[in-house]
Amino acid sequence: MMNDNPGLKKPRITRQRRIIEHVVGAGFSSAADLATLTNVSLMTIHRDIDDLATRGILRKVHGGVSALPSTVFEASSEIRMQIQPQAKTALARKALEMVEPGMSVMLDDSTTVFALARLLNDVGPLTVITNYRQAIELFRENDDIRLIVTGGQYSRTHDSFIGLPNDGSFSSYAVDVVFQSTSTMGSEMTYHQEQDVVHMKRAMLKAGTRRVLMMDGSKAGRTSLHHYVPVSDFTDLILTDDVSSEFREAVSEHTTLHIAPLHSTHSQTG
Missing domain, CATH: 3.40.50.1360 (Rossmann fold)
Incomplete structure (x- = not known):
């Protein structure tokens, strides 16, 4: 069962690093898959995605999040x-x-x-x-x-x-x-x-x-x-x-x- 209790979940920075590594490896991931991967709620994952997108690290796309460059967008420096x-x-x-x-x-x-x-x-x-x-x-x-x-x-x-x-x-x-x-x-x-x-x-x-x-x-x-x-x-x-x-x-x-x-x-x- 997913749990957002701060005492039980991984620190945010560690979780976000895992999200980045997963999305870089896969190219794309849905929010649901990331929630399963990190064992936190969808609400927490969406906050992480919003934060990473605001910082220019990942890009929000329809159905999830992407680290792939496209013909229009370059991947972030960190990626x-x-x-x-x-x-x-x-x-x-x-x-x-x-x-x-x-x-x-x-x-x-x-x-x-x-x-x-x-x-x-x-x-x-x-x-x-x-x-x-x-x-x-x-x-x-x-x-x-x-x-x-x-x-x-x-x-x-x-x-x-x-x-x-x-x-x-x-x-x-x-x-x-x-x-x-x-x-x-x-x-x-x-x-x-x-x-x-x-x-x-x-x-x-x-x-x-x-x-x-x-x-x-x-x-x-x-x-x-x-x-x-x-x-x-x-x-x-x-x-x-x-x-x-x-x-x-x-x-x-x-x-x-x-x-x-x-x-x-x-x-x-x-």
Whole structure:
């Protein structure tokens, strides 16, 4: 029998973490299934769902709750941290080969690029410019990192600072390399679900002498609601080696292609 007695149920934060992990694994879950999973009432589950949706972690849909990105909505930063960890580590290790001490580096708010950020702490000295809160927390106590924070209004869904479409906060920068990832890509065009993020990424991209796109195989050959930029706008593209040879050949006509081997990745990074 379900019981909402605080003395008997799991703490709320533990329960919500279990809800998140379940929905991430399944992609979708009904409120009834979550109530059974956590052994609490439907009323409690609906409060949890409302809270997680308000925080941008999960998305309420007809009949339940979803963690899946769609062509219109991107998954939250917290959810994306748990997706494709091995691929992100492989991409980060290949991207690290492009960074040398003394460089200026710009990082977007993607969790793929955050895997690289974790490795940069050992590279210094570097100048790092970012709008991603978790990267800011990562670097803020590193004396070898000159940290510059930019962006605009804080987005809870993305856990980052996103400026207005006409935001000129990046126009004064000329950095050695910009690292980005995005939602999906074809052989000639890249895409993202949200227009404000598209504007932010475009502004960041213009600041880089070298412009590097990091993409795992699950993002290749797909589209999202908004065009981002042509693949040719990136000087370099890093793909995991699970992408088909046909796709590799097609994109290599538009940019310099680098392959990140999944099999050599021994540890996982979110």
